Amino acid sequence: MSKVERLGKLIGRWFTLLVVLWAAFNYAVPQASLWLVPNISYLLGIILFGMGLTLKIDDFERIAKKPLPVIAGTVAHYVIMPTLAWVLCLIFQLKGATAAGVILVGSCPSGTSSSVMAYLSGGDVALDVSIETLSTLLAPVALPGLLLLFAGKYIDIPTASLFLSTVKIVLFPIILGVVLHSIFGKKIEKVTHTLPLVSQVAILMIVGAVIAANHDNLFTAATALVIPVVILHNLSGYGLGYLFSKMIQLHDPQRKAITFEVGMQDSSLGATLAIKYFVPAAAIPSTIFSIWHNISGSILASYWRTKSSSEPKSVKTNFSKA
Numbered sequence: 001m002s003k004v005e006r007l008g009k010l011i012g013r014w015f016t017l018l019v020v021l022w023a024a025f026n027y028a029v030p031q032a033s034l035w036l037v038p039n040i041s042y043l044l045g046i047i048l049f050g051m052g053l054t055l056k057i058d059d060f061e062r063i064a065k066k067p068l069p070v071i072a073g074t075v076a077h078y079v080i081m082p083t084l085a086w087v088l089c090l091i092f093q094l095k096g097a098t099a100a101g102v103i104l105v106g107s108c109p110s111g112t113s114s115s116v117m118a119y120l121s122g123g124d125v126a127l128d129v130s131i132e133t134l135s136t137l138l139a140p141v142a143l144p145g146l147l148l149l150f151a152g153k154y155i156d157i158p159t160a161s162l163f164l165s166t167v168k169i170v171l172f173p174i175i176l177g178v179v180l181h182s183i184f185g186k187k188i189e190k191v192t193h194t195l196p197l198v199s200q201v202a203i204l205m206i207v208g209a210v211i212a213a214n215h216d217n218l219f220t221a222a223t224a225l226v227i228p229v230v231i232l233h234n235l236s237g238y239g240l241g242y243l244f245s246k247m248i249q250l251h252d253p254q255r256k257a258i259t260f261e262v263g264m265q266d267s268s269l270g271a272t273l274a275i276k277y278f279v280p281a282a283a284i285p286s287t288i289f290s291i292w293h294n295i296s297g298s299i300l301a302s303y304w305r306t307k308s309s310s311e312p313k314s315v316k317t318n319f320s321k322a
Contacts, residue, residue, distance in 0.1 A: 008197035016294040026208040030215040033208035043202045050195040052177020073131040073258045081106040086150040100155040101282035105270040107146035109135035114260035117297040121304035123256030131261040140166040210287045237263030
């Protein structure tokens with residue numbers, strides 16, 4: 001095992017704590033990451049390019065061979081999380097950019113850290129990765145459409161620009177990664193062991209940039225309700241995701257995968273689009289979500305692992321994102 005791979009595994013083990021500490025540091029010293037704010041989209045592109053490099057044509061064939069659980073999980077994700085975000089905005093009477101930010105993170109595709117949580121909990125990692133892939137590929141259409149539906153009354157939604165940006169930020173890096181993997185095969189696989197470290201560093205840089213950009217507005221009366229809203233959003237997503245998977249009579253490992261796929265969001269994408277198209281305050285829900293869902297996901301995965309006697313199914317996952 002190389003030094004880079006060992007470092008990636010070490011950081012992965014303590015990643016949640018590192019995110020919290022790095023966020024606190026950038027709140028205390030915002031100048032440290034302000035220079036990164038204009039480059040957030042490039043950092044996210046690096047993460048998604050790494051995701052593409054880990055995908056093979058076999059991954060898409062797996063979706064085609066067993067589409068029903070994948071489609072069900074993806075539909076559940078894009079129905080439950082945006083609707084929950086909208087309902088919570090109504091209940092807590094959130095307005096403007098703050099409400100739009102909550103709905104934005106709720107409309108994002110699922111986060112790849114869910115695959116780690118599914119693995120740790122003994123869930124169906126192959127199903128998790130398949131849902132994650134499909135939800136990400138659908139993001140250019142789903143995200144602007146859901147924002148227009150649920151957040152249009154809070155803020156102007158540049159639907160066409162969001163679509164084009166999501167294609168550029170999300171689809172292009174993933175497709176490029178898949179193409180390179182298909183062309184170079186095992187030569188690419190030799191470097192994929194470095195991807196966890198690259199992704200983790202990029203995530204930390206995004207978190208730092210968003211904290212720095214929102215330093216003056218992070219803890220104000222206007223955003224005081226964001227933390228409980230984000231926590232309720234994430235936990236309710238887990239609960240409804242699990243109930244949905246139970247209702248359609250999936251097996252326990254599949255229930256775990258769908259629970260994480262529904263409740264965990266690609267908050268890095270949410271923060272990136274908020275900074276680019278709205279005001280910095282709209283990125284606050286995504287930033288808090290990024291920190292919180294890693295904490296809650298780790299706790300839930302640990303609980304399920306201790307309750308289950310089955311071993312986690314091993315599927316190769318070489319990327320991680322908040």
